[in-house]
Amino acid sequence: MCDIKNLHDIQDIEDIKRAYYPDKYSKEQWEIIINEFNDNKHLLTDKTELNNFKKRIQHKYKIVITNSNLIKVYNYLKLDDNILKGVITKKKGKSNSGVLVVTVLTSAHPWYYDEEGEKKIAKFSCKHDCAYCPNEPAHEGNNMVPQPRSYLFSEPAVLRANDNDFDAIKQMNARISTLVDIGHIADKLEIIVLGGTWSEYPRHYQDRFITELYYSANVYFDKEKRDMKTLEEEININETAKIHIIGLTLETRPDTITLDEIKNFRRYNCTRIQLGVQHTSNSVLKRINRGHDIECVYEAIKLLKNNCYKVDIHIMPNLPGSSYEIDCKMMDEVLYDERIQVDQYKIYPTAIVPWTKIKKWFESGEYVPYPDTELYALIKNFKIKVQKYKRLNRIIRDIPSNYISGGYSDKCVNMRQLFQNDIKKNGWKCKCIRCREVGSNMVMPENIEMNIEKYRSSDGDEYHISFDSTCEKNYLIGFLRLRINKNQENILPILKDAALIRELHVYANLNNVGNNIENSMQHKGYGKRLIEKAEEISLNEGFKKMAIISGTGVRNYYKKFGYELKDTYMIKNIEKSSCNVM
Known part of the structure; x- marks a missing residue:
């Protein structure tokens, strides 16, 4: 067993004790956990071995160990073992x-x-x-x-x-x-x-x-x-x-989106806006006292996209004034109407909860939701048809069942998992970004290809440039959203005559910036190649200037490719340059 005195001198054992679990373990117990973990770490290659290790320690020393404890010990020892870290990491x-x-x-x-x-x-x-x-x-x-x-x-x-x-x-x-x-x-x-x-x-x-x-x-x-x-x-x-x-x-809300409000968003370096749309039918919007019409939604999405924003929307099927047939029409509009093409969706089936008007309507019989079977069919069809360049973030809101008195039953609380099981059973596929993220799955470089999809959105052209695996599961490695907007009205001055990169994302296990971990897709040059392709397309479309809406913490990443911070956007003249690292 290794001597506690020979451990990396990053802090006294009393510090780790005070910082993490001041009353749970004694100093001696922390020493046991650290020494045992250090001596056995080479054996902990999977969850089974990890559970066996924890059982042995519990039996031998009468100490219950959690993964969180082991994470603290891992960090205390300054270990650098990607496999071990993956085994002990929760969620x-x-x-x-x-x-x-x-x-x-x-x-x-x-x-x-x-x-x-x-x-x-x-x-x-x-x-x-x-x-x-x-x-x-x-x-x-x-x-x-x-x-x-x-x-x-x-x-x-x-x-x-x-x-x-x-x-x-x-x-x-x-x-x-x-x-x-x-x-x-x-x-x-x-x-x-x-x-x-x-x-x-x-x-x-x-x-x-x-x-x-x-x-x-x-x-x-x-x-x-x-x-x-x-x-x-x-x-x-x-x-x-x-x-x-x-x-x-x-x-x-959509009715708050103005150019002045976007200027304020830029002060905060906000990069994405979630809009509560709820429905596409004006009669339904009026029935629920929404306070705006669908035309307001169209204008808000267009204004946000033309100023380089990523846009998410919330949709609520089964609202008062709607029906299964009306909601089917809404779902098709959300999927295919170019005025409401957005990047991510949250589908929140109407839940009847306390402190709402619809609860009174429901109890009086004025509002009768359609049954779970129709709700399930509605969302399942949406999930099967959703395009590969969109992300279906949520299918149901995380409301505790004790609040819900109607709208949908307890059986629908885990609706997303029910869909996944149904899709797998019937051989269907969901093409949305969330379902295709590569995550911790490994894909060989020779099995990755670039794909480009072009579609119309809010009077502009959108290019979804992606790296996808060629295997049956079609994993998504990374993607870029490029907007070509030739209508220069209602845009911030810095965006004049610019093509717009609204999003760049490489999917994989999270790495520290600059840390090139071998089995991760991040930091392998996919982002650079996506930017290069976006610049090439923009030049072919007649643009000599590129703007990127960048989170604060990744501005330096874009600077490596010749972009400069100007009026909160990353800007580059692409006419005679490439994005080779300087």
């Missing part, structure tokens, strides 16, 4: 997309300073009153804390936000710590901000919340935390921070 799927997603929520009634400098409390998180949308007040069950509009106290992400007082810094620290503790690399983060309608919060609160997100990432690993700087300073610091924010997603 590996959370980083198989190449990034870690961290979701935070805004407060229902935050404090802010108004234009006169007076401190106030916001009266609402969304000024609208859609019939399906819960507005949970303060009550004993939520510790007398009102919840942000549309969200319920016991939803997992909402519970975490409540545990951390809806404080941006606390939420970030807690979520990053959890992911690190189960073995993930906190290097590249996609931040998703939920809660109410972002664009209707006071500007001071918006600025403070986003500044705190960047600050949290920038100082997470610092033992001594410095004071928070300005929004602009924290964003610039993140370019070289240990934790890179490579994407920032904000959730808002």
Whole structure:
């Protein structure tokens, strides 16, 4: 058994004890775990061997070991064993997309300073009153804390936000710590901000919340935390921070999207917008008191795409005023109507929950949802038909069943898994990005090919350039979204006469930036080749300038290919250059 004194001198054993489980293990128990793990690590090549190891330790020393404990020991020993790290990492799927997603929520009634400098409390998180949308007040069950509009106290992400007082810094620290503790690399983060309608919060609160997100990432690993700087300073610091924010997603309504609002999004270096669309039928939108029509949605998507944004939308089948036939028409419009071609979908079948108008309609018999069988058929057909350049993020919302009194039954809670089983059983395939991500699967380079799909969207041409495996499962290695927009109206000045790279993503296990791990698809040049192809297409389309909407933490990646930061976008003259690394 190795001597504890010979371990890497990164911290005293008392430090690891205090930092992780101050009351769970004694110093002597930590020494046992570290020594046993160090002596047996070469045997831990799969889950079976890992479980056998944990059982032996439990039997021999009467110590229960979790994977989280072993991750801490792995980091303590400064080990560099990709196979071992994979065996002890929990929930590996959370980083198989190449990034870690961290979701935070805004407060229902935050404090802010108004234009006169007076401190106030916001009266609402969304000024609208859609019939399906819960507005949970303060009550004993939520510790007398009102919840942000549309969200319920016991939803997992909402519970975490409540545990951390809806404080941006606390939420970030807690979520990053959890992911690190189960073995993930906190290097590249996609931040998703939920809660109410972002664009209707006071500007001071918006600025403070986003500044705190960047600050949290920038100082997470610092033992001594410095004071928070300005929004602009924290964003610039993140370019070289240990934790890179490579994407920032904000959730808002289509009727808030204006060029001025997009300018504000750019101040935060927001890179993706989630829009609550809900339905394509104006009669349904009117019935649920949505407050806008479908034409507003078309304009919002066009404005966002023309300014280089990635766009996600929420769709809600089985709403009051709709029917199975109307929803089938909606799903086809979402798939094929060029005015509503977006990048990602969340399909949220209508759930009848407390603190909504539709609950009263349901109880009175005014609203009768169609049955689960039709709902299942509707979404299954959508999943089978969805194009390969789109991502179906969610099929059902993660609402605890105790809230749901109608809309769909308990049998539908795991609908995505039911679809997967059904598709596999019948030999069907889902072509969406989420189902084809290569993740931890290995593909030989000779079995990877570039493919290009062109389609119309919002009066522009979209090119989906991808690297796919040639095997039967058609794994997706990486892709790029290129927009050719020859209509120059309603765009930010920096984007004039520019082709637009709206997204670049290489899928694989998450690697530290600059860390060329052998069995990962990241950092193998696929991103560079996708950019080269996009530049080639843009030149052929008559464009001499390229703009990229880039997350703060990956700006330096694009700089290697000749791009410069100008007015929050990465810009390059592509007329007489290539993206060879300088």
